[in-house]
Amino acid sequence: MKYISTRGDKTPRRFSDILLEGLAPDGGLYLPTHYPIVTRAMLAKWRSLSYAELAFEILSLYIDDIPAADLRRLVDKTYTPEVFGTKEITPLKQVQPGLYLEALSNGPTLAFKDMAMQLLGNLFEYELGRRGETLNILGATSGDTGSAAEYAMRGKAGVNVFMLSPHGRMSPFQQAQMFSLQDANIHNIAIEGVFDDCQDIVKATSNDLEFKRKHRIGTVNSINWARLLAQVVYYFAGYFQATKSEQERVSFAVPSGNFGNICAGHVARMMGLPIKRLVLATNENRVLDEFFRTGSYRPRASAETYETSSPSMDISKASNFERFVFDLLGRNADRVRELFHAGNFQLTPGEFDRISVYGFLSGHSTHADRLETIRQTFKDSGLMVDTHTADGLKVAREYLEPNVPMIVLETALPAKFAETIVEALGREPDRPAALKGIENLPKRFQVMKADAAAVKSYISAHV
Ligand SMILES: *Cc1c(COP(=O)(O)O)cnc(C)c1O
Numbered sequence: 001m002k003y004i005s006t007r008g009d010k011t012p013r014r015f016s017d018i019l020l021e022g023l024a025p026d027g028g029l030y031l032p033t034h035y036p037i038v039t040r041a042m043l044a045k046w047r048s049l050s051y052a053e054l055a056f057e058i059l060s061l062y063i064d065d066i067p068a069a070d071l072r073r074l075v076d077k078t079y080t081p082e083v084f085g086t087k088e089i090t091p092l093k094q095v096q097p098g099l100y101l102e103a104l105s106n107g108p109t110l111a112f113k114d115m116a117m118q119l120l121g122n123l124f125e126y127e128l129g130r131r132g133e134t135l136n137i138l139g140a141t142s143g144d145t146g147s148a149a150e151y152a153m154r155g156k157a158g159v160n161v162f163m164l165s166p167h168g169r170m171s172p173f174q175q176a177q178m179f180s181l182q183d184a185n186i187h188n189i190a191i192e193g194v195f196d197d198c199q200d201i202v203k204a205t206s207n208d209l210e211f212k213r214k215h216r217i218g219t220v221n222s223i224n225w226a227r228l229l230a231q232v233v234y235y236f237a238g239y240f241q242a243t244k245s246e247q248e249r250v251s252f253a254v255p256s257g258n259f260g261n262i263c264a265g266h267v268a269r270m271m272g273l274p275i276k277r278l279v280l281a282t283n284e285n286r287v288l289d290e291f292f293r294t295g296s297y298r299p300r301a302s303a304e305t306y307e308t309s310s311p312s313m314d315i316s317k318a319s320n321f322e323r324f325v326f327d328l329l330g331r332n333a334d335r336v337r338e339l340f341h342a343g344n345f346q347l348t349p350g351e352f353d354r355i356s357v358y359g360f361l362s363g364h365s366t367h368a369d370r371l372e373t374i375r376q377t378f379k380d381s382g383l384m385v386d387t388h389t390a391d392g393l394k395v396a397r398e399y400l401e402p403n404v405p406m407i408v409l410e411t412a413l414p415a416k417f418a419e420t421i422v423e424a425l426g427r428e429p430d431r432p433a434a435l436k437g438i439e440n441l442p443k444r445f446q447v448m449k450a451d452a453a454a455v456k457s458y459i460s461a462h463v
Contacts, residue, residue, distance in 0.1 A: 001062050003030045003225065006326040007340075008333030015063040016127055019226050020135060022219050028336070029323050030225045035270040036061040040246040043273070047240050051089035052079040055119075055233045061271075062229055066126070074126055078119045083107060085432075090115070090234045092241040092407065095381050099400065101389065101410045102238040109177060110413040110432070111312070112261065113148035116230035121152030121159075123226055128158035135218045136463050138205060140164045140198035143174045144312045144412070149220045154183040162187045162459055164198035167447055172439050173416060179443035187462060193450035196302055204452040211456060215463055222260040223319050231264030232271075234409075239273055242405040251277035253396035253408045255388040256288055257313040259320040261409065266324055269359060276404050280362040281395035283310045283370075288318055292362035295352035297321070298344050309367050309420045310387040312412070328354055363395035370394065374414075374424040384421065384429055386414040 002012035007028030018030045038046075046054055055075045063071060081087045085106035092100045107114025128135055137159060139146055146163045153159045163178070167190035170178075179188050191198050206212055206219075220227075235252065242250050252275060254262040262280050269275040282289045284306045291297045299317035308314055322340055329335050329351060339345040365373070373390040377383055385393060392408040400406055414421045414429035421429040448454050 001036075001064055002033050004033055005029065006031060006322050006333060007337045014065045015226075016065045019123060019127055019224075020218055022221065022223060028333070029223055029320070029326075031323055031326060032062055035267060038272045043246045046236065047246075050087075051233070051237055052076050054236055055079055055230070058233050058236065059229060070126065074122045075119065078122050083118060084114075088237075088241070090237050092238065093383060093410075095377060095383060095393070095408075098402075098405050099396065100238075100242055100405060100407045101383065101385070101393075102234065102241075102407050103410050104234060105386075105410055105413045106432075107148075108151040109144070109147040110416050110435075111144045111148060112231075112409065112411040113144055114151065115234060116227035117148040117152035117220065119230045120220060120224065120226055121156055124153070124159055125156040133216070134158045134160075134463075135216050136160045136162060136459065137220055138162045138164075138202055138217050138459070139219060139221070140195065140202045141178075142166065142195045142311065143170055144416075145220075145222070147174065147178045150178055150181055150186050150188075152220075154181055154186050156185065160185045160187065160463060162189060162455075162462075164189045164191050164201060164455070166190075166194050166198055167192050169194065171416075171419075173418065175443070176438040176441060177435075179445045180438060180441040182442075182444055187458075188445035189455060189458065190445050190447045191450050191455075192447065197450040201450065201452045201455050205456055205459075208456070215459055217459075221319070222258045228260060228264050228267065228320070228323075231261060232268050235265050235268035235275070236273055238407045238409075239275070242407055246274065248405075249274040249276040250405045250407055251275065251279060251396075251399065251401070253279040253281055253392045253399070253406060255310065255313060255392040255409065255411050256280050256282055257315040257318070259288065259318040259324065261411070263320045263323050266327070266358065270327070275359060276401075277361050277399060278359050279392075279396055279399050279406075280360060281392045282362070282364045283308045283313045283391055284364070284366060285314055285316070286364050287316065288321070289362045289364045291321075292355060292360050295347035295349075295355075296345070297339075309370060309417070310365075310391050312388060313391065324358075328358060361399055363398050365391040365394040370420070371424040374421065378425055384414045384425070385410065386412040386417050386429075387420050388412050388417075 005024035005028035007026040009026040104112035305316040370390040373394045389410045396408045415431040
């Protein structure tokens with residue numbers, strides 16, 4: 001399989017070339033030249049596979065430059081009950097007949113990002129080892145992504161992580177999760193500033209090309225194709241659990257921010273997985289909901305981005321969205337380049353009509369909707385859901401259809417967002433046993449001024 005850019009660069013690249021890269025050189029995102037088709041007969045065979053076996057089958061269709069035995073070993077090591085809590089890895093829970101949650105949040109940081117990041121850690125270690133290279137990952141986080149990256153990369157040979165976070169602004173639980181890591185290759189840098197300051201430092205450092213090359217600076221952001229590919233697997237796993245035969249279709253509802261999670265659903269559907277609808281759910285930051293209703297894409301400035309009770313979906317601009325638009329426009333890279341250079345755009349009526357062909361629907365929730373959904377779900381089914389999953393459930397209910405199971409992706413556990421659970425239910429959420437008392441563990445982090453030069457000299461001194 002070869003990979004091309006959404007902006008037209010057709011220099012063919014293989015999986016291991018793009019694994020450690022971010023954007024394509026022309027500023028586009030990487031996609032495979034085509035989506036391998038999975039027949040009903042293949043689906044019938046895959047139904048009985050374990051999660052790791054299924055992951056191997058799907059990844060093999062896209063990766064032909066890692067020997068099969070090595071790839072199998074990497075997925076076997078990643079998707080274990082020890083790391084993800086159950087032998088199903090992503091078990092379904094019934095909310096009511098025909099409506100399910102797919103649990104994607106039982107990894108080490110209690111959010112779905114572990115599903116892909118844990119694999120990425122093993123892939124990075126393997127590829128760097130094979131090349132005899134090292135990589136220093138630099139990132140900014142306000143919570144979920146940074147901790148998922150650190151738990152994936154901790155103790156991995158050839159990789160260091162430098163993670164910037166706004167000092168004192170993450171929840172005590174999130175701080176404890178990240179700062180309690182004692183691994184020598186994990187560096188937590190608490191910046192005296194807000195998240196945007198952290199992001200500006202990452203940008204300034206990455207734009208210093210000489211520093212970047214000399215110190216082998218890389219990222220693990222959500223546009224990484226390997227992360228997206230790893231996420232395709234749980235759409236298949238969810239489908240098999242909700243159906244009895246390949247004649248049946250299901251729909252998925254996905255709490256969305258950067259469009260990474262639901263884009264994996266789009267890929268699964270393009271491969272032939274019988275998905276009827278992909279229901280995109282946003283919070284009050286409705287950039288994507290607006291697009292799917294009107295064909296108008298209007299990214300917001302950070303000042304226009306609301307801070308909500310589902311913070312991992314508080315995005316102003318959806319970094320993975322260009323991949324879907326590329327497919328929607330019949331892979332016309334000239335048109336994609338034109339639209340994304342402009343920043344804001346409006347599809348033509350003909351282009352907009354094509355959205356229904358791809359099965360997308362959308363909706364949004366408010367804080368009050370999420371509280372109500374958390375309460376109602378707990379009362380009716382005894383299931384406690386977090387604010388992001390509540391957003392997905394609220395929108396899913398607007399699109400239920402008879403005889404088409406609806407699977408809502410559970411993107412985080414309520415323990416991560418205790419404050420809103422207390423507001424909704426008047427009690428603390430349950431916490432997995434392994435994380436009880438995590439706030440009392442010794443913390444290892446470095447406080448720094450919001451100054452790129454200081455961060456750079458810290459990196460130089462620690463690689
Ligand atoms: C990252 C995240 C999302 C949004 O996922 P995207 O892939 O950015 O659309 C939703 N919920 C939680 C809990 C997250 O951490």
